[in-house]
Amino acid sequence: MAAVLDGLLNQQAYKLFFQKWKGAPAKRYDRSFNGFWDDDTGGGEMKDLNSHSQNEPGRLDCYITGLTALCIPHPNRFKPFWHGIGPADSWTIGGDNYPHTSFVFGHKELIDVSEFLALSGIESPVTRCATYERAVFDLLYRHIEQRNQPVPNVQPEDINDVVDFDRIREWISAWERRGLLSHGSKMQNWLNGHR
Template sequence: MATPYITSVTALCLIHPGRRFKPFWHPVGSPDKWHIAGQNYPDTSSFFGGQELVDVSEILAKWDVETPLCISASYERAVFDFLHNHIELNNQVVPNVQPSDINDVVDFGRVLGWVSDWEKSGRLRRGPAMRAWLETEDFR
């Protein structure tokens, strides 16, 4: 079983090591409401393995957030995770997040590359819809 990790919008609400800003301006909220891959959110470890995970223990300690879980998807993996959940798995519109909300911090080019690669390998059925969301405006 893969290690649970913070993902989706929750991961976008945390400042990651080496990054000056978080992409999404909302507060991180209570840990019982977080998106946790492998618990209450789909896990994309079959795509990434243990890559694109970051230790966010310092920022959580700084914010006095008590939780045993201190591993988060990178911003780019968090975006892939929520696109994978809403578009690929559930064929839904992505709620509450627009590309323009996060494009100043998230490298959409990396996410587009993953979508393209996994679509070509047959691992994604709805790659065109995922790309369409990422390319709503040309951020690259």
């Protein structure tokens, strides 16, 4: 019953979230900046979704990632998984119960999901979320790079229609050349469907 209720609440939150985005001023994603151009700020000013005040505990250091991030809707994107995100104590949080990959990303590939969380009635000190691509990279990094084990609960064919695997492949190749990854070829194999 709890799972059904969680699903219904999340459906309502998704509906409200997308209704709000649908009626919101146009936002153009800029991949080089990892932010959105907000046409509502008077002249196309860039809003950096990755900058937060140092006085906000937990927001700068931790971020939602992995399977949890793949279950949260992102603006102007289809969601890879149609599951609810469950209770906050079960989320995968980079920098808490999951590896923090800022050594390669810095604060890029993170988005602010505070509005979605608020519409869902979820209070959380962690309101930044990995993009779907970074979330998949984090999954691969944790399971393949750090633990040398198969990635559980998700297969590439489940999400490759929504997640840009080519971007992830580029990151892996570049960071493997720099010596930051030891199991890059195994990560690439997972992305290619070879387990």
